[in-house]
Amino acid sequence: MDFTFDGVTISGGFWADMQKKNREVTVPAVYDRFYETGRVEALACRWKEGEPKRPHIFWDSDIAKWLESAAYVLAKHPDPDLESKAEEIIDLISENQWEDGYINSFYTSVTPESRFTDRTCHELYCAGHLIEAAVAYYYATGRDRLLKCVEKYADLIDRLFRVEQSVPFLTPGHEEIELALVRLFRCTGKEKYLTLSRFFIDTRGNNDRDTEYNGVKHEYSQSEKPVREMDSALGHAVRAGYLYTGMADVASLTGDAELLAACRRLYDDVTRRKMYITGGVGSSHAGEAFTVPFDLPSETAYAETCAAISMMFFSQRLLEAEGESRYADTVERILYNGFLSGLSLSGDAFFYENPLSVHVRNRIKNTSTVHGERYPGIKRQKVFDCSCCPPNITRVLGSLERYVCRRNGDALMIDQYTDSLIEGNGYTVRISTDYPVSGEIRVSCRGLRSLGLRIPGWCREFTVSEPFALENGYAMIDAPGDLTLSLSMPAVLMIANPEVTDCAGRGAVQRGPVVYAYEGIDNGGYSPERFLISPELNASVEKDAFCPLPLLTVDGEFIPDAGYLYKPYFDEIGEIRPRPARIKLIPYFAFANRGLTDMAVWMRLG
């Protein structure tokens, strides 16, 4: 079975607020932008050459992710207006499905004779998102109209790609369908979809006819070798993350230890060598890609929101397969930082890229160069030409329930802490907490044989009010009743592996799962380079109306204007004497919500 929301209700606190904003602001805003830009209209497949709003090869995926998001909202909150928009989209999709099952608004309107001829053109990627939307919509509403459409489409794909192999390429240029087919299999019980998913996975980099991918390197699309042999995360990070997720799905469903081992190697490569402290991945704009180990520049960090999401999916699948808390730690790292930074606090504007530092001077004052250096944007946008991130954010926010807990035999494993109610077969668990404002978590269990409480990797001290045994990073409690878990959550200064060149002489502040950042607006408008942070921090936690999670103020020093460009270390000529200062920090995800101002996660150490 697919994940559904049966049994988990997020009832209050930070996550409930995020879901409310998603429902009331973000989901409608994404729809409106997609409507205005022609993405809804495109589904009618009536566009003609010369008309404006030419459909794009990935527009179906944008709509599909929005529809999936709408399904998650509708599953919990009836909304006739939202439902009618969703139904209208489904009308247009089903009306324009080809006789043989094919669905794609771009090819159908623009170049029907070329369908399935170009591996780079995202058809299977769009198909995957349509499948995910159909499954979600079916679970949300019980209506299977779209599900039937995508089944027919999946059957066509199975015939052309796997059975007949009558198409010029055999695997998608942009992965996604692999994990989607697993969802379709779980929903329908039809083994052929799992088989097709495994076919795509095992054909990739093997005999997938991929002699050329638009002139770019095979690594870009994870086609450099059979996936089972991979040990290094390479290429376009979103593609990679979706592929790895599908691999983990297939591996656990089929008990494929070799494939699971490849997943573990790739996960380790990413999380030990290629992930920002915010959970962002894919550090380079060139190819939106993973690069080499420890190449994690701050100012030019690409760290696409979708890439963070794809790694969250992958980590969650490994958590479900292996049960080790480190996977849930990664989900949490991404969720509170590099994922959430993709959304404005207002809920209607988005980052595609998520840099770890902003020196505004570099970005807006440089009139000197021809084209300017390439930097990530520093103002969230309402919509992008390539607007994959906004509806990816809405579907994750709409499905946060998935990350709360898992069954593991007799045990209920609590993976992520949020105010919630979990109702299962004969048991009820209520979790009361203001996490991550504090680490105090009350749990009331009725009818449960065993409870597992994740002890986060960032936590050095904790208490559980009941006897427990530590297992895979979880405090396991037998026959739990009412109990409390206290996670000590001091602000901590973090440092990076020495090979991360941009982090030399710098530290980042983290409190619980939340990574903090400096913004100039809170600190006299100065560049972050003018402050030195004290490793002891001596942090105080404070609320600020603009931000849903607490701010921190920490000890440091302020460097007055330096009178030199270079000077001897021991020379007092032009010496600058730092003076003690308190430095205000905000949660990283909340940066760039108050106008253009400098930002830094990694601060100079005093």
Next chain:
Amino acid sequence: MDFTFDGVTISGGFWADMQKKNREVTVPAVYDRFYETGRVEALACRWKEGEPKRPHIFWDSDIAKWLESAAYVLAKHPDPDLESKAEEIIDLISENQWEDGYINSFYTSVTPESRFTDRTCHELYCAGHLIEAAVAYYYATGRDRLLKCVEKYADLIDRLFRVEQSVPFLTPGHEEIELALVRLFRCTGKEKYLTLSRFFIDTRGNNDRDTEYNGVKHEYSQSEKPVREMDSALGHAVRAGYLYTGMADVASLTGDAELLAACRRLYDDVTRRKMYITGGVGSSHAGEAFTVPFDLPSETAYAETCAAISMMFFSQRLLEAEGESRYADTVERILYNGFLSGLSLSGDAFFYENPLSVHVRNRIKNTSTVHGERYPGIKRQKVFDCSCCPPNITRVLGSLERYVCRRNGDALMIDQYTDSLIEGNGYTVRISTDYPVSGEIRVSCRGLRSLGLRIPGWCREFTVSEPFALENGYAMIDAPGDLTLSLSMPAVLMIANPEVTDCAGRGAVQRGPVVYAYEGIDNGGYSPERFLISPELNASVEKDAFCPLPLLTVDGEFIPDAGYLYKPYFDEIGEIRPRPARIKLIPYFAFANRGLTDMAVWMRLG
């Protein structure tokens, strides 16, 4: 008068060795590459559409700079073969000069009808280099054939641009002619060339008809405002440096205090905010340009060799105008570091860009991205498509005599120390030194009223064996005889202004004028990030056969493999305990001469 070599002989030591290599290896190598690539043949103006080796708009400038270099060699070392190559070039230029004086092999062969229609096409830049070559060749050989050609050409330019203003643009897109016309004025005594130079300078950014420069910003070509109002170095760094040099020339020759003040502001902006510790300028590849203050990235540093040279020219002009030692300090900083790094130790390969760090992993192992990130090259090339740097290096090496000393009233000012003999009107000065190996300098003067010895800005302790007075950074000695100057030259750890983000937590080692760099090849092949340098250095100086200047070994620590990507500062989990180590450093200019290996000027501080 122009500078000539009358009176200064570089007689031994480092500079004499550089000049010998230039004469024996570099000048012939640049000629051979230019010959092979068709640059010599192009001067015959016989190229036809469809043939290979299509002439390029800036090829005349390449040839001209080579010819200027050859002149400097011939002035000191008769060489029939070199002379016949130079004469052949002059034959071709004079044979193909137009009736009205126009000279340009590209326009003459490719598109004669379009001459002087496109400000972006380097005609005046090429004209400037031809003028410089002609002046140098005249001084070297006494033959004025090319000088007459360029006078006729300059007369044409004067008529079309200044007198008639009958051309669609009034100032060069790429500056150079301004300073060249001043040389022509000094050589011929004809005031009109000075007037034309001043016309180009004052028309720039004023009413130069520059409404559009190829779609790029006016700042790119220093056309954003009248030059007298400028206070920020902007745009293409080589263009800027040549313009500023011409401005300083005109300002001093005409006693134009306002123009000189603009020069000082621009010089201060560059040297206090926009110059690498190596003397490199123009930090961005985008537009080969200056960017914003303190934006001096190490790994992507553009720092074109020609830009360093242009700032050396500019600094020298200001030194000659104002007499303050800080200008000579800048000449020295550039000469021993960011200029010399442009040439391989073998003398026949060149860097266009001069990065301050190289992590080889970023550059050769990144198979993951579509295009790859853009980094400077890390292997010197024999020739470039745009091969401006090699003949710029040869002409500077050929004319190092210019930088040795100046007359200032009765005084002879020694600006740069090298083994040399200076013979003037009634006086002789012999300088004996192994500088910059040591700071011991013996000076024997005969018949001189006053001697000025520059006390370099990097020098904290010095002694002079005779009584002296400090003036403008020079130790002034009356009626000098035999004396010694001892400049204390310990290795010193330098730090950068806090706003230079890439230098956070890092220091660079400098000894005398020479900036040092780490190379992996000397230190176990490790990345520089694995070493921490101790501020006390405790340096030892040693010779190594591969390098003409001494190497250093300094105190530091080695960081064994770290077991974490991120960890709490105070947490011993995954702790890495650095162990004491000695770190070997080489002069920066000598990097990348022993294969691909990591390099860093700015090392992590322990």
